[in-house]
Amino acid sequence: MILTVTLGSGVAVAGKSDYLMPDAVPAPKDNQTTVERVQLGKALFFDPRLSSSNWISCATCHNPALGWSDGLATALGHEMHKLARATPTILNTGFNKFQFWDGRARTLEEQAVGPIQAAGEMNQDMGELIGELNIIDGYKVLFEAAYPGEGISEETIGKALAAFQRTVVTTESTFDLWAKGDEGAISPSAKRGFELFEGKGRCVICHSGFNFTDDGFHNLGLKEDVPDMGRYNIRKVAVLRGAFKTPTLRDVTLTAPYMHNGMYNTLEEVVDHYDRGGDVKEHLSPNMEPLGLTQQERADLVAFMESLDSIEPLSTTIPHLPQ
Amino acid sequence: MILTVTLGSGVAVAGKSDYLMPDAVPAPKDNQTTVERVQLGKALFFDPRLSSSNWISCATCHNPALGWSDGLATALGHEMHKLARATPTILNTGFNKFQFWDGRARTLEEQAVGPIQAAGEMNQDMGELIGELNIIDGYKVLFEAAYPGEGISEETIGKALAAFQRTVVTTESTFDLWAKGDEGAISPSAKRGFELFEGKGRCVICHSGFNFTDDGFHNLGLKEDVPDMGRYNIRKVAVLRGAFKTPTLRDVTLTAPYMHNGMYNTLEEVVDHYDRGGDVKEHLSPNMEPLGLTQQERADLVAFMESLDSIEPLSTTIPHLPQ
Numbered sequence: 001m002i003l004t005v006t007l008g009s010g011v012a013v014a015g016k017s018d019y020l021m022p023d024a025v026p027a028p029k030d031n032q033t034t035v036e037r038v039q040l041g042k043a044l045f046f047d048p049r050l051s052s053s054n055w056i057s058c059a060t061c062h063n064p065a066l067g068w069s070d071g072l073a074t075a076l077g078h079e080m081h082k083l084a085r086a087t088p089t090i091l092n093t094g095f096n097k098f099q100f101w102d103g104r105a106r107t108l109e110e111q112a113v114g115p116i117q118a119a120g121e122m123n124q125d126m127g128e129l130i131g132e133l134n135i136i137d138g139y140k141v142l143f144e145a146a147y148p149g150e151g152i153s154e155e156t157i158g159k160a161l162a163a164f165q166r167t168v169v170t171t172e173s174t175f176d177l178w179a180k181g182d183e184g185a186i187s188p189s190a191k192r193g194f195e196l197f198e199g200k201g202r203c204v205i206c207h208s209g210f211n212f213t214d215d216g217f218h219n220l221g222l223k224e225d226v227p228d229m230g231r232y233n234i235r236k237v238a239v240l241r242g243a244f245k246t247p248t249l250r251d252v253t254l255t256a257p258y259m260h261n262g263m264y265n266t267l268e269e270v271v272d273h274y275d276r277g278g279d280v281k282e283h284l285s286p287n288m289e290p291l292g293l294t295q296q297e298r299a300d301l302v303a304f305m306e307s308l309d310s311i312e313p314l315s316t317t318i319p320h321l322p323q
Numbered sequence: 324m325i326l327t328v329t330l331g332s333g334v335a336v337a338g339k340s341d342y343l344m345p346d347a348v349p350a351p352k353d354n355q356t357t358v359e360r361v362q363l364g365k366a367l368f369f370d371p372r373l374s375s376s377n378w379i380s381c382a383t384c385h386n387p388a389l390g391w392s393d394g395l396a397t398a399l400g401h402e403m404h405k406l407a408r409a410t411p412t413i414l415n416t417g418f419n420k421f422q423f424w425d426g427r428a429r430t431l432e433e434q435a436v437g438p439i440q441a442a443g444e445m446n447q448d449m450g451e452l453i454g455e456l457n458i459i460d461g462y463k464v465l466f467e468a469a470y471p472g473e474g475i476s477e478e479t480i481g482k483a484l485a486a487f488q489r490t491v492v493t494t495e496s497t498f499d500l501w502a503k504g505d506e507g508a509i510s511p512s513a514k515r516g517f518e519l520f521e522g523k524g525r526c527v528i529c530h531s532g533f534n535f536t537d538d539g540f541h542n543l544g545l546k547e548d549v550p551d552m553g554r555y556n557i558r559k560v561a562v563l564r565g566a567f568k569t570p571t572l573r574d575v576t577l578t579a580p581y582m583h584n585g586m587y588n589t590l591e592e593v594v595d596h597y598d599r600g601g602d603v604k605e606h607l608s609p610n611m612e613p614l615g616l617t618q619q620e621r622a623d624l625v626a627f628m629e630s631l632d633s634i635e636p637l638s639t640t641i642p643h644l645p646q
Contacts, residue, residue, distance in 0.1 A: 046388045064641045065369045079403045318387045
């Protein structure tokens with residue numbers, strides 16, 4: 001049975017149809033989002049036995065209690081090793097054309113098995129993990145129901161985790177209600193913020209469409225002690241030096257701190273960064289010219305971003321793990 | 324509003340009234356289990372900001388996905404430091420007269436603030452934590468609703484966590500149905516196991532009452548490389564050398580591995596241990612005489628313990644943490 005999730009889609013008023021969620025999260029032909037696959041993927045997502053320590057699960061860092069991220073500037077991993085980049089949220093990653101801050105995976109299926117095996121994250125040997133899962137009877141049943149005859153493999157583990165992640169979505173926001181014609185759904189400040197978002201602020205150039213991202217990579221001129229080359233490590237093109245994937249703005253108040261290195265704690269600091277046109281001019285995105293915003297305009301942009309929050313954020317029940 | 328939880332209580336058939344759950348979990352007069360206190364305590368329980376690393380929450384080790392324990396032989400803590408004892412489950416600790424394996428706390432209120440401050444666990448300075456919580460607006464609202472006028476303190480943090488933990492309970496088991504008169508609710512093997520539990524196995528001497536524990540401390544003759552003195556560290560009485568608190572048997576299949584040091588992976592191994600009367604005779608509890616069980620009898624005891632599992636284990640929704 002194909003699982004359906006409610007995304008707050010609908011019919012927009014004139015000029016706002018770009019911003020409404022589609023009816024469903026797309027899934028590849030060979031990994032349609034079935035109830036059985038989501039159930040398996042959810043168990044795997046919450047299971048610390050996926051790490052070599054048997055203590056760290058996907059949910060440890062992609063914590064549903066903290067917007068499916070960890071609230072830290074940069075992530076921690078095996079033995080509390082400190083990573084160089086912030087944990088990206090899982091929310092709406094089912095819509096992404098690239099995964100990870102540097103887009104090194106194209107699909108969730110490919111992404112999902114990365115952190116499991118990274119030495120500084122879950123530090124797990126995939127062969128050992130498959131062996132461990134194969135002796136848990138409950139998992140054999142779940143894998144067979146989800147991927148009949150395919151067995152437990154890196155491929156089916158990745159597919160199941162991806163199927164679950166496609167159900168991790170933002171829900172209807174007050175902005176969505178407004179975009180569908182409810183004039184009173186958001187404040188005058190948020191409405192002015194939306195005008196600035198599309199106009200003087202030029203935010204929409206990168207934060208475009210219903211998920212408020214262009215799925216592109218941009219250098220925002222962040223000041224770092226050790227500059228992170230970002231997308232350039234994956235594609236050696238000069239404009240991609242220090243460029244990182246544009247994150248969604250939906251549920252953005254849940255996912256502080258901000259930027260790929262978590263250097264800003266508040267949305268106000270992020271707006272200030274754009275207002276001054278970034279701090280490092282080398283390889284800076286051409287969209288990063290200073291904005292000259294007034295104090296009120298900066299507050300309006302924050303009010304607009306707050307209106308993108310899910311009215312009722314996704315509710316998640318903790319699974320009882322197979323034994 | 325006082326929160327009520329469903330415990331699978333009821334009216335037992337003759338001879339089984341000892342084993343039925345009471346109608347409610349008791350709470351101290353100054354910390355009645357209100358909806359507001361449970362809501363606050365649940366947020367605190369799932370909040371990794373309670374640890375110095377901001378990465379470890381109570382739920383990291385007392386993981387609802389793994390029977391409110393961690394599935395490890397012995398616990399891990401700050402920087403993945405390995406602790407000497409197994410993580411006890413939170414389930415039904417609201418009924419305990421002592422908390423921790425060695426009973427060093429009498430109340431959940433006192434227990435709850437221990438692991439937060441232990442260097443090898445959450446490694447948090449209480450003063451710093453109170454300062455951090457005080458600048459999270461959402462927490463100020465939750466504390467005021469739960470403990471009006473009392474503010475954020477070690478005491479109110481402990482009280483709120485205790486209030487939440489009192490809602491973490493086992494639910495009705497097939498054994499309970501049987502004890503209430505449904506003859507077909509458990510297997511013939513489980514019924515024979517119950518006879519052995521009360522008779523030849525002598526299990527009931529310590530695993531007594533509805534929560535299957537006497538709240539006492541016993542030396543079971545476990546073979547350890549470095550003997551743990553257990554309760555003796557708290558009370559210098561010879562019979563308490565190497566004695567540990569009797570754990571509940573409800574939901575016991577969820578909380579492997581077993582014993583205070585997690586040395587047995589299966590209930591079969593635990594039964595074998597009792598059958599042979601333990602391995603170390605020094606300071607051994609007088610109840611630990613060998614049992615001389617047949618293979619069938621050992622299997623029956625396991626079937627009985629499995630009948631104590633909650634039919635529908637407690638369902639837990641992850642809170643969205645205050646910002």
